[in-house]
Amino acid sequence: MEIYKQEKRQHYLEQHSISHLFSFPIEEFMEVREYKRDEWIIREGMRPDYLYYVIEGKAKIYVTYQNGKISLINFINAHDYIGEMELLHEVYYTKGIQASTKTICFAIPLHQCRKRLLEDTTFLRELTRFLSMKATKMAEKYSQSLSFPLENRLADFILQTADGEVYKEKHVSVCDFLGVSYRHLLHVLVQFCDKGYLQKEGRIYRIQQTDELHRLADVLKNDSF
Amino acid sequence: MEIYKQEKRQHYLEQHSISHLFSFPIEEFMEVREYKRDEWIIREGMRPDYLYYVIEGKAKIYVTYQNGKISLINFINAHDYIGEMELLHEVYYTKGIQASTKTICFAIPLHQCRKRLLEDTTFLRELTRFLSMKATKMAEKYSQSLSFPLENRLADFILQTADGEVYKEKHVSVCDFLGVSYRHLLHVLVQFCDKGYLQKEGRIYRIQQTDELHRLADVLKNDSF
DNA sequence: CCCGAAATATGAGATATCTCATATTATTGT
DNA sequence: ACAATAATATGAGATATCTCATATTTCGGG
Numbered sequence: 001m002e003i004y005k006q007e008k009r010q011h012y013l014e015q016h017s018i019s020h021l022f023s024f025p026i027e028e029f030m031e032v033r034e035y036k037r038d039e040w041i042i043r044e045g046m047r048p049d050y051l052y053y054v055i056e057g058k059a060k061i062y063v064t065y066q067n068g069k070i071s072l073i074n075f076i077n078a079h080d081y082i083g084e085m086e087l088l089h090e091v092y093y094t095k096g097i098q099a100s101t102k103t104i105c106f107a108i109p110l111h112q113c114r115k116r117l118l119e120d121t122t123f124l125r126e127l128t129r130f131l132s133m134k135a136t137k138m139a140e141k142y143s144q145s146l147s148f149p150l151e152n153r154l155a156d157f158i159l160q161t162a163d164g165e166v167y168k169e170k171h172v173s174v175c176d177f178l179g180v181s182y183r184h185l186l187h188v189l190v191q192f193c194d195k196g197y198l199q200k201e202g203r204i205y206r207i208q209q210t211d212e213l214h215r216l217a218d219v220l221k222n223d224s225f
Numbered sequence: 226m227e228i229y230k231q232e233k234r235q236h237y238l239e240q241h242s243i244s245h246l247f248s249f250p251i252e253e254f255m256e257v258r259e260y261k262r263d264e265w266i267i268r269e270g271m272r273p274d275y276l277y278y279v280i281e282g283k284a285k286i287y288v289t290y291q292n293g294k295i296s297l298i299n300f301i302n303a304h305d306y307i308g309e310m311e312l313l314h315e316v317y318y319t320k321g322i323q324a325s326t327k328t329i330c331f332a333i334p335l336h337q338c339r340k341r342l343l344e345d346t347t348f349l350r351e352l353t354r355f356l357s358m359k360a361t362k363m364a365e366k367y368s369q370s371l372s373f374p375l376e377n378r379l380a381d382f383i384l385q386t387a388d389g390e391v392y393k394e395k396h397v398s399v400c401d402f403l404g405v406s407y408r409h410l411l412h413v414l415v416q417f418c419d420k421g422y423l424q425k426e427g428r429i430y431r432i433q434q435t436d437e438l439h440r441l442a443d444v445l446k447n448d449s450f
Numbered sequence: 451c452c453c454g455a456a457a458t459a460t461g462a463g464a465t466a467t468c469t470c471a472t473a474t475t476a477t478t479g480t
Numbered sequence: 481a482c483a484a485t486a487a488t489a490t491g492a493g494a495t496a497t498c499t500c501a502t503a504t505t506t507c508g509g510g
Contacts, residue, residue, distance in 0.1 A: 063368065071368045088357050124349035131356040132313050138363035143288060143296045146370055146404025149466065172487065179371025184467050186489070203476090203488085374496065397457065409497050411459070428458085428506090 001039060004032040012104065016055040023122040031107040035059075035099040041082060044096030050107040051117070052082035057103030060173075062096040072176040074138075075100075081130060087114065100173075148220050150180050150188050155216035158198075158207070168204040226264060229257040237329065241280040248347040256332040260284075260324040266307060269321030275332040276342070277307035282328030285398075287321040297401040299363075300325075306355060312339065325398075373445050375405050375413050380441035383423075383432070393429040 004012060012032045019027055031050075035041050035057075042048050044064055059076040076082060076097065085092050087110060108117070117123055145153065157178060158167050175185040189205070192198045197212045198205045207213065229237060237257045244252055256275075260266050260282075267273050269289055284301040301307060301322065310317050312335060333342070342348055370378065382403060383392050400410040414430070417423045422437045423430040432438065 061364075063365075071372050073364050073368045085357055085361060088354050118350055119346055121344055121346050121349060124346060124353055125343055128349055128353045128356060129313050131353060131360050132310055135356055135360035135363055136310060138360055138367055139286075139298050140288075142363055142367040142370060143298045143404070145367060147296050151466095170487075171489095179368070180466095181468050182488090183469080183490085187467085190490095376496095395457075396459095405496095406498050407458090408460085408499080412497085415460095 001036075002034045004034065008032070012055065012106075016106075018053060018106065021123060021126045022117075023120050024116055026108065026113070029109055029112055031109075033105055033107050035103045035105075037099055037101055039099050040096065041099055041103070041105075042094060042097040045094055047086055047092075047094055048083045049110055050083060051087050051110060051113075053106045053108070054078050054080050054082065055104050055106065057099060057105075058101045059097050059099045059103055062098065064096070071179075072173065075177075081127065084127060084131070086110075087117065145179065150178065150184060151191075152216050152219050153178055154185070154188055154192075155197075155213040156220060158205075159210070159213055159217055162207060165207040165210075166204055167198065167207060226261075227259045229259065233257070237280065237331075241331075243278060243331065246348060246351045247342075248345050249341055251333065251338070254334055254337055256334075258330055258332050260328045260330075262324055262326055264324050265321065266324055266328070266330075267319060267322040270319055272311055272317075272319055273308045274335055275308060276312050276335060276338075277330045277332050279303050279305050279307065279328060279330045282324060282326045282330075284322050284324045284328055287323065289321070296404075297398070300402075306352065309352060309356070311335075312342065370404065375403065375409060376416075377441050377444050378403055379410070379413055379417075380422075380438040381445060383430075384435070384438055384442055387432060390432040390435075391429050392423065392432060 009032045013027050013030070017027075019025070033052075041052065041059060044062065054076060056078055059082070061073045061076060063071055063073055073095065082097055082105070086094060154174075157169075157174065161167065161169050171182060171185055175182045178185070189198070192213075193200055193205075195212070197207070197209045199208050200206075234257045238252050238255070242252075244250070258277075266277065266284060269287065279301060281303055284307070286298045286301060288296055288298055298320065307322055307330070311319060379399075382394075382399065386392065386394050396407060396410055400407045403410070414423070417438075418425055418430075420437070422432070422434045424433050425431075
């Protein structure tokens with residue numbers, strides 16, 4: 001992890017200002033940090049001393065179960081908070097958060113700001129919105145995952161993560177995220193190719209029939225937002 | 226739906242006071258309402274004019290998918306909010322909420338209180354806590370549901386809903402909630418009986434080996450709180 | 451008190467998904 | 481450049497779960 005100083009720090013504070021999300025001058029307290037790919041931003045079980053706000057990059061939330069199985073729970077993207085659970089709750093089992101690309105974030109020290117944050121209407125209103133979205137998205141995902149076979153969830157995932165007409169996520173991450181076995185993911189991908197929805201080109205997949213994928217993915221939409 | 230007046234209203238306002246959750250006198254605006262079993266508190270797609278706080282009873286959140294399938298998403302219990310999404314977001318597709326027992330709740334009129342609620346630190350902090358819990362619980366459920374077979378989730382569900390050593394939830398609701406077919410739920414229940422974890426007595430199941438059920442259920446615990 | 455709807459129950463065959471075994475191909479550290 | 485590790489690939493058999501068909505029982509409304 002690298003902490004930006006001087007001009008570099010200034011640059012990010014100005015380019016990605018979040019002062020409007022607070023009613024007190026937060027910037028003077030904030031650190032600007034960069035985490036490298038695969039670096040742990042928060043280690044599972046270790047209570048963080050900072051509240052983070054991601055301004056660039058992607059990270060993953062993991063949890064380890066008693067049987068040793070590790071699950072990817074969700075992605076974290078730009079404009080997400082990290083560590084808000086620990087700010088709000090005295091007792092909380094901290095989940096592991098790992099950068100999956102270079103990730104730049106603001107780090108707000110809790111020992112200095114905790115009290116003020118919890119009394120700041122602007123911040124609380126903002127955080128409440130963020131959390132309500134998160135709760136709803138999770139609820140949606142939950143009922144989706146229970147109600148539909150991989151075919152539908154994968155179609156949705158492909159459309160969400162494709163770069164133009166190119167899909168190239170790592171299978172290992174995907175089957176983890178979608179909660180299916182590697183074998184089965186491959187199986188369904190082959191089906192998609194057989195049906196002509198996708199075309200495999202070496203290591204990437206090219207989307208051939210967006211409409212068909214949409215037909216599968218739309219089944220699990222209910223337009224909450 | 227019945228609106229309590231006079232002494233009855235006063236009684237509930239006093240017995241279940243929530244004035245400490247607000248920094249302005251909210252009670253004068255609040256209605257006290259009773260919904261009967263199966264009555265809709267909020268109809269899917271209809272934006273509610275009130276923020277509700279449940280003080281007694283149980284309700285269910287439903288969503289209808291494009292293919293017509295209706296899914297039970299979650300339960301609502303005493304001390305939960307209803308309608309907070311609509312308070313926080315201008316644009317939001319409202320889910321259906323149906324009372325599953327007689328349900329008594331406070332109803333706060335948004336046209337009168339919206340502005341003050343969104344500027345009330347005490348309320349916002351409280352709501353933020355509530356939502357963060359909700360988000361985390363959903364995230365947990367999500368990864369659980371994906372990672373483990375019904376056996377584990379059912380064991381957990383039985384322990385959570387059992388009254389003493391008696392389990393007597395309706396199969397139809399349960400398989401809906403756990404997202405499995407009726408047939409399969411029965412199948413696993415029979416297994417539990419065969420293994421001696423449960424004993425069927427007419428229409429109820431008596432828990433015989435709590436420890437064995439715990440062993441199954443504990444696999445999906447990670448002690449977040 | 452009777453009827454129809456809802457809930458419970460069970461069997462049998464189909465599908466979705468998992469586990470394990472094994473091979474080939476990238477990627478990465480030294 | 482090489483070895484180790486991770487990612488990709490594929491087959492085959494085992495399980496978990498679903499769908500459909502059909503019977504019986506419970507329960508609320510007229």
